Each structure stands twice: as structure tokens, then as C-alpha cells.
Amino acid sequence: MAEGLKIIFAGTxxxxxxxxxxxxxxxxxxxxxxxxxxxxxxxxxxLTASPVKALAQAHDLPVLQPVSLRDEQAQxxxxxxxxxxxxxxxxxxxxxxxxxxxPRLGCINVHASLLPRWRGAxxxxxxxxxxxEQTGVTIMQMDVGLDTGDMLHKxxxxxxxxDTAESLHDKLAVLGATALCDTLKLLADGSAVPEKQNNxxxxxxxxxxxxxxxxxxxxxxxVLSRTVRAFNPWPVAFTRVDDxxxxxxxxEAMDGSSDATPGTVLTESREGIDVATGDGVLRIHQLQLPxxxxxxxxxFLNAHRLLGVQLG
Numbered sequence: 411m412a413e414g415l416k417i418i419f420a421g422t423x424x425x426x427x428x429x430x431x432x433x434x435x436x437x438x439x440x441x442x443x444x445x446x447x448x449x450x451x452x453x454x455x456x457l458t459a460s461p462v463k464a465l466a467q468a469h470d471l472p473v474l475q476p477v478s479l480r481d482e483q484a485q486x487x488x489x490x491x492x493x494x495x496x497x498x499x500x501x502x503x504x505x506x507x508x509x510x511x512x513p514r515l516g517c518i519n520v521h522a523s524l525l526p527r528w529r530g531a532x533x534x535x536x537x538x539x540x541x542x543e544q545t546g547v548t549i550m551q552m553d554v555g556l557d558t559g560d561m562l563h564k565x566x567x568x569x570x571x572x573d574t575a576e577s578l579h580d581k582l583a584v585l586g587a588t589a590l591c592d593t594l595k596l597l598a599d600g601s602a603v604p605e606k607q608n609n610x611x612x613x614x615x616x617x618x619x620x621x622x623x624x625x626x627x628x629x630x631x632x633v634l635s636r637t638v639r640a641f642n643p644w645p646v647a648f649t650r651v652d653d654x655x656x657x658x659x660x661x662e663a664m665d666g667s668s669d670a671t672p673g674t675v676l677t678e679s680r681e682g683i684d685v686a687t688g689d690g691v692l693r694i695h696q697l698q699l700p701x702x703x704x705x706x707x708x709x710f711l712n713a714h715r716l717l718g719v720q721l722g
Contacts, residue, residue, distance in 0.1 A: 526608060527611065563602075
């Protein structure tokens with residue numbers, strides 16, 4: 411069996427922490443961890459460590475949090491670790507060429523898409539929004555482009571019609587951690603076979619914007635169901651009622667149709683609140699008014715009525 415590799419890990423959110431944990435459980439030597447600077451979080455806006463930093467500190471690993479890797483001093487510090495490979499998972503900083511070539515085997519990335527399908531910041535949500543039936547994880551040799559490097563390993567994952575961005579994120583985090591360890595074994599024994607991406611098949615998964623989460627009732631129930639799932643848990647799909655934002659956490663497209671104006675609440679029951687759309691009916695299962703908790707339809711209807719109301 412090939413010997414373990416000397417690794418620098420660069421990542422920030424919970425998705426990345428899954429891969430770091432897998433490396434800590436494996437035979438590799440994690441020399442240092444790079445993560446984004448602490449950010450304000452919560453109601454008190456206290457500076458909070460990233461999930462990756464918290465995990466690294468729990469294992470007494472050196473943690474570095476440069477604001478940028480573009481200056482020569484930061485690049486030299488990274489090179490001085492003399493790593494075999496830099497593993498990058500949702501790090502959030504651009505890696506300039508001197509960083510990409512510093513480790514002996516370069517830099518590899520765990521990307522939550524079957525490249526080249528979705529390159530960019532939000533591949534999980536964009537895959538759900540587009541109605542893709544499957545996604546997965548690609549382990550990629552990084553180059554100077556945006557998710558354009560050669561593919562080293564791919565693992566597929568079906569997208570269920572109940573998957574939210576959160577549930578799919580959690581599945582892919584586990585798959586990605588396993589795929590990373592499998593790929594590192596190939597790199598360690600020299601058997602990895604890089605595969606070029608077909609740029610003609612690439613789409614850009616743009617970063618999510620809050621405004622995108624507003625429901626357009628003229629769209630079909632199928633599209634709106636995907637919108638609700640893709641924006642759960644952030645920024646959460648919403649519509650307007652009585653000049654307030656009504657957040658929609660869970661909904662499904664129903665069989666049947668309606669001649670009512672899109673956005674009209676057709677029926678309400680413990681099973682859900684049915685709303686006319688541009689094509690079909692959307693049944694809302696969980697919703698939330700400003701200042702309140704997310705409630706299922708039955709709980710919501712104990713205190714509120716929407717029948718006949720025009721949403722949006």
C-alpha cells in the first residue's frame with residue numbers, strides 16, 4: 411500500500427469539515443489547515459470560527475487564516491510546509507498559480523457537481539432548480555480557471571424529488587469525503603488518470619441571491635416545488651401576503667389544474683394549503699410568518715386563514 415501523503419487542507423464550511431475529518435481518520439499527515447478569517451455570526455454578531463477551524467483546533471492542527479493568498483509572503487509560508495498535495499474544499503479564496511504549483515502533486519478540489527455540469531459557487535442549489543435527476547462529486551486537479559481542471563474521480567448521487575439543498579448537501583459531503591480519500595490513494599501510488607472536461611457541457615452555478623427566492627406564481631407548480639427545495643435552508647422561498655413576507659419551507663406539486671389566477675389560495679386543510687400556479691397546483695406544507703416559527707399547515711391554520719387570498 412502507498413504511504414500516506416503530507417497534506418495541507420483548505421476549507422471553510424461544514425461541507426469541507428466532512429472531508430477534513432475523513433483525512434484525520436486516514437493514514438495521511440495533515441500538516442496545516444487554511445480557512446477563512448472568523449466572521450460575525452448570530453444575533454450578537456460575535457466573531458465565530460468556521461466549522462473547519464473548530465475541527466482543526468480540536469485536533470491541535472496549525473490553523474492559518476490569510477485574507478488573501480496573492481501576496482508573496484503568504485505564498486512562501488504555504489510553500490514552506492513542503493506538502494505533497496493541497497486539498498481544497500469550499501475554501502472561498504482564489505488560489506493564484508504560485509500556490510497551485512507549490513505542492514509536489516499540486517492542488518485537488520472536492521466539487522459538489524458532476525463536472526462540467528455545474529461550475530461555480532452554488533452547484534447543489536442550481537442542480538435542484540434545473541430539475542437534474544442526478545448530481546454527484548468530482549475530485550478535480552485544480553488549474554487557474556474556475557472549476558476547469560482535469561477530473562480525477564467522479565461519484566454519482568441521485569436527486570430525489572424530496573431533496574432540499576440541505577439534505578443533498580449532507581449526502582454529497584459524505585460522498586465527497588470518501589471520494590477524496592479514494593483519489594488520494596490513486597495519487598499516492600501514481601495511478602490517477604486525469605480526464606479533460608468538455609467545456610461545451612459546462613454551466614455556471616451562480617451564487618444565490620435573496621431576490622431569487624421570491625415565488626413567481628406564474629411559473630409551474632413543478633418549477634416552484636424545485637424553488638422551495640433549492641432555497642431550503644437559505645435564503646428560503648417566500649411570497650407576499652398583507653405586505654409581509656411569508657416564507658415557504660416545504661411544498662409539493664400536486665396533480666390537477668386550476669383556472670384561478672396564479673397565486674390564489676384554493677383550499678386549506680391539515681394536509682396543506684393549495685395555491686394556483688401558472689401550470690398546476692402547489693401544496694404548501696410548512697410556512698412561516700415574520701417573527702414566528704416555521705409551522706406545518708395544520709398548526710398555521712389554527713391561527714390564520716388564507717382561503718381565497720391572492721399571494722404575491
